[in-house]
Amino acid sequence: MEKPDRPDLPLAEWIVLAIVAERPSHGFAIAALTSEGTEIGEFWHISRPMVYRSITRLVERGLITPVGTEESDRGPQRTxxxxxxSAKTTVSRWLGEPVGHLRDIRADLTSKLLLLRRRGTSPARLVERQRIVLDEIxxxxxxxxxxxxxxxxAIYAWRLDLVHAARQLLDAVDVDSTRPAVKAG
Incomplete structure (x- = not known):
């Protein structure tokens, strides 16, 4: 269910929106950031067609808007x-929200941690809130x-092992680091 202050977006759209919220960009550049083997793509690969589909949906929802074009030596102009x-505020809020299900740790939580690092924002608040959710689980x-x-x-024991693994991930996160992975534009 969609919250009034937070759109219900698939993870790929959240990642694209978070990247655009860092600074204006075009689809080709976003696809390069989320391709296999990159900082984000290593853990959550978003194909180029999915990036462009996400951009279309985000424009339709009024979360991003075209602000110009850039010449390209490899095809048509890039928008x-x-x-x-309000989208920037929404992204900041989303990045601070813990995930509520163990199944979302691998994709959603790790993506949020990577995106926070890219922004140069400490993950301390997210880590603290995620620990509370893990305690409840x-x-x-x-x-x-x-x-x-x-x-x-056996299933309950396995799920408890997943809680333990998630705690190990949180323990390994450097909550004092605010070193951005990219320079702000």
């Missing part, structure tokens, strides 16, 4: 997009882990 003021799992059958117990 430069900028995030609206663990408490819920521990209350259920003594089921009557072996398979159910």
């Amino acid at each position: 430069i997009y900028a995030a609206t003021r 663990e408490e819920s799992l521990r209350a259920k882990e003594h089921a009557d059958d072996q398979l159910t117990n």
Whole structure:
């Protein structure tokens, strides 16, 4: 369900929006940042067609807007997009929200951590809030882990291992680092 102050976007669109919120950019540059083997693409690859589809959807939602063009030696002019003021606020809020499900740790949380580092923003608040959510998840799992059958117990034990792994990730995050991975434009 979409919150009034936060659009319900797929992760690829959040990443594209966060990159455009850093500074105006065009689709080709965004696709280069999210291609395989790059800082973001290593963990969450977004194909070039998906980047352009995300841009179209973000424009349709009024979150980004075309602000100019740039000549290209490899094809037609490239349209430069900028995030609206409210979209920048929305991205900042999204980056500080912990994920609510273990299944979202791998993609959503790691993407937020990478995007915060790119911005030169400390992840301390996100890490603190994520620990609270993990505590709640663990408490819920521990209350259920003594089921009557072996398979159910094994699933709960596995999910508790995922909580432990997520905590290890959070422990490894340098919350004091505000060194941006890219220079602000």
